Amino acid sequence: MTELAFVIGTVSEAVRLAPVIRACERYEVDHAVIDTGERRFGGVERPLFDQFDLPAPDITLDVGTGSHGEQTGMMLAEIERALVEVDPDTAVVHGDANSTLAGAIAASKMRPEVARVGAGLRSFDRRTSAETNRVVPDHVADYLFAPTEKNRWYLIREGITELRITVTGSTAVDALDRVREAGSDEGAVLDDLGLAEDGFLLMDVHGRTNVDDPDRFRSLLEGAARAGHAHGMEVVYPVQPRAREQMERFGVDVPAGVRAIDPQEYAEFVQLLGASAVVLTDSGDVQEEACILGVPCVTLRNNTERPETTEIGANRLGQCSPDGINRAVTESLAAGADWESPYGDGDAAERILDGLPVSVERGEVVR
Structure with a gap:
C-alpha cells in the first residue's frame, strides 16, 4: 500500500511539493506522484523533475485544457481512477489550480485522508476561480500545513479546528535553496x-x-x-x-x-x-x-x-x-530590501513529513 500520493498539475505545484517528495525519497516513505497534466506548456515534464533530482511521475493523466467545469470534472474522474490504482493512505495537494480542487475532492470522497500543503492563503476575492480552489481543499483536508501564522489565523477564523493545522513555513524556501545549491551554471x-x-x-x-x-x-x-x-x-x-x-x-x-x-x-x-x-x-x-x-x-x-x-x-x-x-x-x-522573510527557514518539508501519518526511519530531524 502507498503511504502518500502527490497530486500535481502545474509547475508551481510541482516546485512546491518537490521538497516533500524529496524528503519521502530520503526517508524511504512509500509514495507516488500523479501528474494531471493540467497546464503542460512543456511544464511539469522531465527538466523540472531533473532540477530536483526526482524520477518521473508514476501516473500521467494529461487531461489537457478546457473550461473550468470541463477540466475539473474530467480530473475528478481521472484522479479517482488513479487513486484506486495507487491506493494511498493520504493524498497530498498544493496550490490553487483545478488539480488542487479536483485532487482534494476526489480523495475526500474515497478512503484516503487529505493533506493540504500551503493552506490558508486568501485573497478574499471570491470572483476568481483561484480563490475557490484555495478555500474548498482547506475545508475537506484532514491535515493543513500553513506557511505562516496569518494563514493559520485565516483558517481558524473560517471555523477549522487548530488541531488540524500546523505552521511549517513555505516549501518555496526549500525549493529555492535546492535550486540555488544545485545551480552549477549560476549566472x-x-x-x-x-x-x-x-x-x-x-x-x-x-x-x-x-x-x-x-x-x-x-x-x-x-x-x-x-x-x-x-x-x-x-x-x-x-x-x-x-x-x-x-x-x-x-x-x-x-x-x-x-x-x-x-x-x-x-x-x-x-x-x-x-x-x-x-x-x-x-x-x-x-x-x-x-x-x-x-x-x-x-x-x-x-x-x-x-x-x-x-x-x-x-x-x-x-x-x-x-x-x-x-x-x-x-x-x-x-x-530597498530591508525586511525579514516570514516564510521560514527551509525546513518546511521536514515539518510536513513529521505531521503526516507515515513510517519514517531516520535520526534526529534538523529544524
Missing part, C-alpha cells in the same frame, strides 16, 4: 542575455485578468516600459505561451524598452528573479519568491493572497496604471 542566463545584476526590471505577467483584456495588457506593458526608461533599466519579460497567444490575438505590441523573451525553466527564472532590481508580477508565487530572495516586488493586481509581503514592505500592491507602476518602482528602489 549563465544573465551572461546569455547580456544582463547585469540589479541592472534590469523583470516582468512576469500571465494572469487571465491581465492578458485577456487588451487595454489592460497594453497599459501594463506601457507602465513597465515607462518605469524602465525612468530608471535607465531594460525590462525583461519572459512571455508565457498563453500571454503570447493573447498578444498575437489582440495585436498587442511590446513597447521599446521591454525585451520579450521565451519562457524560462524554473531554475533559470529564479536566476533572473534573484538578479533583478524589481519584479513586476501578477503571480502570487513570484511575490512570495521575491520576498524570500530579497527582491522588491510590484504586484500588477488589486489583491494578493500573500498579504505578509505587503505588510513588511517587500511588495507594493494594486499598481496597474502606467503612472502607478512607474511610481511603485521608484518607491521600491528607494526603499
Whole structure:
C-alpha cells in the first residue's frame, strides 16, 4: 500500500511539493506522484523533475485544457481512477489550480485522508476561480500545513479546528535553496542575455485578468516600459505561451524598452528573479519568491493572497496604471530590501513529513 500520493498539475505545484517528495525519497516513505497534466506548456515534464533530482511521475493523466467545469470534472474522474490504482493512505495537494480542487475532492470522497500543503492563503476575492480552489481543499483536508501564522489565523477564523493545522513555513524556501545549491551554471542566463545584476526590471505577467483584456495588457506593458526608461533599466519579460497567444490575438505590441523573451525553466527564472532590481508580477508565487530572495516586488493586481509581503514592505500592491507602476518602482528602489522573510527557514518539508501519518526511519530531524 502507498503511504502518500502527490497530486500535481502545474509547475508551481510541482516546485512546491518537490521538497516533500524529496524528503519521502530520503526517508524511504512509500509514495507516488500523479501528474494531471493540467497546464503542460512543456511544464511539469522531465527538466523540472531533473532540477530536483526526482524520477518521473508514476501516473500521467494529461487531461489537457478546457473550461473550468470541463477540466475539473474530467480530473475528478481521472484522479479517482488513479487513486484506486495507487491506493494511498493520504493524498497530498498544493496550490490553487483545478488539480488542487479536483485532487482534494476526489480523495475526500474515497478512503484516503487529505493533506493540504500551503493552506490558508486568501485573497478574499471570491470572483476568481483561484480563490475557490484555495478555500474548498482547506475545508475537506484532514491535515493543513500553513506557511505562516496569518494563514493559520485565516483558517481558524473560517471555523477549522487548530488541531488540524500546523505552521511549517513555505516549501518555496526549500525549493529555492535546492535550486540555488544545485545551480552549477549560476549566472549563465544573465551572461546569455547580456544582463547585469540589479541592472534590469523583470516582468512576469500571465494572469487571465491581465492578458485577456487588451487595454489592460497594453497599459501594463506601457507602465513597465515607462518605469524602465525612468530608471535607465531594460525590462525583461519572459512571455508565457498563453500571454503570447493573447498578444498575437489582440495585436498587442511590446513597447521599446521591454525585451520579450521565451519562457524560462524554473531554475533559470529564479536566476533572473534573484538578479533583478524589481519584479513586476501578477503571480502570487513570484511575490512570495521575491520576498524570500530579497527582491522588491510590484504586484500588477488589486489583491494578493500573500498579504505578509505587503505588510513588511517587500511588495507594493494594486499598481496597474502606467503612472502607478512607474511610481511603485521608484518607491521600491528607494526603499530597498530591508525586511525579514516570514516564510521560514527551509525546513518546511521536514515539518510536513513529521505531521503526516507515515513510517519514517531516520535520526534526529534538523529544524
